[in-house]
Amino acid sequence: MVEASAAAHGSSVTEIADPERGRRVRSLMEGLVRSSAGVALLVVQLNVLYDSTPWLQVVVSLLGFYLLVTGLSSLVRGMFGARVEPASWLSVAWLTVLLVFVCLQLAGLFDDLTADFANREQPPEFSTHEPLGTDRVGKSVMNQAIQGARVSLIVGIGSVGIGLAVGTVVGLVAGYFRGPAEGTFNILTDSILAFPALILLFTIVAIFGGSVLVVTLALSMLSIPTMGRLARANTLTFAAREFVTAARAMGASNSRILFREILPNVALPLASYAVIIVAVVIVAEASLSFLGVGIDPISTPTWGNMISEGRQQSVLTEAPHIVFVPGVLMFLTVLSLNRVGESLRALWDPRESKL
Amino acid sequence: MKGIGRSIIRLIPVLLIVSFFTSSYVEFLSGDPAVRLLGLERSQEPGARELVNRELRLDDNVVVRYGKWLGDVVTGDLGESVKTPGLTVASELRNRLPVTLEIALVAQIFALAVAIPLGVYAAYRAGRRVDRALNSASFAAISVPQFLVGILLVLIFFNQLDLLPPQGWTRLTEWDWWDHIKRLIMPVIALSLTEIAVFQRLLRADMMATLQNDFVLTARAKGMSPAHILFRHALRPSSFSLVTLAGVSTGRLIGGAVIIEVLFTIPGVGRKMVDSILGNDLVMLQGMVIVVVAAYVLLNLLVEITYAVLDPRIRRG
Numbered sequence: 169m170v171e172a173s174a175a176a177h178g179s180s181v182t183e184i185a186d187p188e189r190g191r192r193v194r195s196l197m198e199g200l201v202r203s204s205a206g207v208a209l210l211v212v213q214l215n216v217l218y219d220s221t222p223w224l225q226v227v228v229s230l231l232g233f234y235l236l237v238t239g240l241s242s243l244v245r246g247m248f249g250a251r252v253e254p255a256s257w258l259s260v261a262w263l264t265v266l267l268v269f270v271c272l273q274l275a276g277l278f279d280d281l282t283a284d285f286a287n288r289e290q291p292p293e294f295s296t297h298e299p300l301g302t303d304r305v306g307k308s309v310m311n312q313a314i315q316g317a318r319v320s321l322i323v324g325i326g327s328v329g330i331g332l333a334v335g336t337v338v339g340l341v342a343g344y345f346r347g348p349a350e351g352t353f354n355i356l357t358d359s360i361l362a363f364p365a366l367i368l369l370f371t372i373v374a375i376f377g378g379s380v381l382v383v384t385l386a387l388s389m390l391s392i393p394t395m396g397r398l399a400r401a402n403t404l405t406f407a408a409r410e411f412v413t414a415a416r417a418m419g420a421s422n423s424r425i426l427f428r429e430i431l432p433n434v435a436l437p438l439a440s441y442a443v444i445i446v447a448v449v450i451v452a453e454a455s456l457s458f459l460g461v462g463i464d465p466i467s468t469p470t471w472g473n474m475i476s477e478g479r480q481q482s483v484l485t486e487a488p489h490i491v492f493v494p495g496v497l498m499f500l501t502v503l504s505l506n507r508v509g510e511s512l513r514a515l516w517d518p519r520e521s522k523l
Numbered sequence: 524m525k526g527i528g529r530s531i532i533r534l535i536p537v538l539l540i541v542s543f544f545t546s547s548y549v550e551f552l553s554g555d556p557a558v559r560l561l562g563l564e565r566s567q568e569p570g571a572r573e574l575v576n577r578e579l580r581l582d583d584n585v586v587v588r589y590g591k592w593l594g595d596v597v598t599g600d601l602g603e604s605v606k607t608p609g610l611t612v613a614s615e616l617r618n619r620l621p622v623t624l625e626i627a628l629v630a631q632i633f634a635l636a637v638a639i640p641l642g643v644y645a646a647y648r649a650g651r652r653v654d655r656a657l658n659s660a661s662f663a664a665i666s667v668p669q670f671l672v673g674i675l676l677v678l679i680f681f682n683q684l685d686l687l688p689p690q691g692w693t694r695l696t697e698w699d700w701w702d703h704i705k706r707l708i709m710p711v712i713a714l715s716l717t718e719i720a721v722f723q724r725l726l727r728a729d730m731m732a733t734l735q736n737d738f739v740l741t742a743r744a745k746g747m748s749p750a751h752i753l754f755r756h757a758l759r760p761s762s763f764s765l766v767t768l769a770g771v772s773t774g775r776l777i778g779g780a781v782i783i784e785v786l787f788t789i790p791g792v793g794r795k796m797v798d799s800i801l802g803n804d805l806v807m808l809q810g811m812v813i814v815v816v817a818a819y820v821l822l823n824l825l826v827e828i829t830y831a832v833l834d835p836r837i838r839r840g
Binding site for chain 2: 223255354355356358359362363364365366367370371374375376447451454455458459461475476478479481484485488491495498499502503506507
């Protein structure tokens with residue numbers, strides 16, 4: 169009877185007594201206050217303070233950004249409990265937003281890149297139809313940035329995809345058969361990785377021209393040996409395990425052992441590294457554009473092309489948003505990819521989790 | 524020491540393959556090599572075509588050509604520029620390699636000087652507020668592309684504060700030390716920011732593992748100060764991966780300072796490589812690349828030797 173009455177009143181009792189629930193509610197409230205304060209500061213910065221001293225702007229934006237991020241983290245923690253990692257989920261959220269915009273772009277939106285010389289170097293203002301301003305010839309910075317995101321993601325995912333496919337197979341073979349296959353593999357990957365990376369990319373693009381396809385293939389030249397080395401290292405540890413010996417004892421063929429026994433174990437850790445390498449590749453692509461040999465800036469706007477306008481002093485002083493909009497987008501994207509990759513690695517890499 | 528001998532043997536094919544790749548570059552150039560290398564006007568001058576053919580050895584096939592180039596390199600002759608006759612690769616290297624080496628070394632030392640105390644302190648305070656803040660900060664620092672750091676530094680220190688010159692270089696031989704240091708600051712910060720973050724994370728992880736050991740507990744029980752335990756007892760056994768990484772990334776910086784050298788117009792090796800590719804100056808590019816790769820490979824070797832010095836177990840093995 170006592171138990172039954174406790175159960176009947178249970179909900180109201182635990183609501184007051186459960187410290188976990190109270191903490192979550194507090195976390196939610198705090199997150200709400202912080203993130204709305206952050207948004208408010210950012211809106212003030214963009215709409216009111218645009219003409220004030222740059223230092224005030226920097227301080228206000230940083231403060232707003234800090235409040236927004238910490239606020240969103242407490243919101244996530246309040247909603248899903250203290251054990252989830254808010255940073256990883258915020259990163260996933262950002263990458264999703266980016267993907268949605270890229271899909272909208274592929275569907276035909278944000279396509280307009282006509283130069284409107286009368287309205288050039290307009291600062292960002294949320295109330296106008298150019299919320300992120302215009303560049304030196306009056307093209308929309310927002311449309312360029314979204315198209316740049318498309319290029320970055322296509323190049324990044326494409327080249328790492330190639331690297332993952334080819335590198336895994338080559339690394340598996342090298343790590344499983346050892347002997348001359350492994351020796352050749354080691355010498356070739358050592359050679360490619362000893363070459364200064366940017367110079368290798370630069371040479372390839374200088375010979376074959378700066379199209380999206382060439383840049384993607386050139387970057388996969390870097391991701392193939394990187395993924396291959398990881399695949400080989402993982403294969404070495406798994407090839408010595410009992411289940412492989414057991415499969416061999418049962419008469420399984422080499423290809424069956426490689427693709428049915430070892431590959432499933434190697435694939436997940438490799439995929440988590442691949443996410444981090446996408447971030448590296450996106451930066452490398454932008455670096456090429458920055459050096460002036462990347463994807464052609466006239467036909468295809470990319471983040472790197474936009475940022476490299478900042479090499480001209482006049483752009484930096486008179487219209488810094490041309491540099492900072494793609495700069496911030498790229499920073500957030502690279503940060504998110506690193507964060508997500510790191511979380512996946514902690515989750516999937518057996519060598520790490522054993523420690 | 525046997526392991527070191529083996530890695531030297533393993534490095535020779537790497538050098539050969541890299542230089543062979545570089546020398547086959549001319550095969551991919553479309554059209555008349557003389558016109559591509561010198562431009563239409565200068566390729567019509569008497570003797571120009573012969574110079575190109577002689578320097579690039581276009582009359583031979585790839586393998587013979589590579590063999591001859593290799594023979595010259597072994598005797599110390601790296602060739603001369605096709606673009607500006609009379610300019611030898613060796614003299615360009617003498618001018619430019621010290622500049623790149625200086626920036627790479629200063630950046631690396633600066634990175635270690637900042638990262639070691641931060642990493643040690645983060646491990647000491649693991650899980651606390653300071654550690655979490657450092658963790659987020661290093662994550663952010665890893666994610667800012669180098670050229671963006673460079674542009675931001677120019678915006679702050681030149682456009683806003685007007686403290687540092689935005690571009691250019693003063694050679695040490697000009698004896699204007701103050702100007703030299705001023706021109707060094709921004710490139711060094713831009714290069715070392717990522718390094719600081721990576722080093723800090725690595726040292727923190729290794730240090731936390733070391734602090735679990737019994738000898739740390741013993742030292743604490745004896746009443747030694749935390750600073751003494753951290754820096755005199757725990758730092759050395761925690762620094763193996765750090766030494767490896769610092770060595771490897773110094774090697775990488777010699778060829779990888781391209782962006783910084785272009786952005787701050789520093790007359791280093793990286794910028795020369797970019798210029799040679801843009802100007803189709805094959806002999807120059809080949810000479811620069813082989814020296815940069817050799818430096819990288821030698822540094823990796825040096826790392827292995829340092830490793831043996833740091834860890835007695837490897838020395839005996």
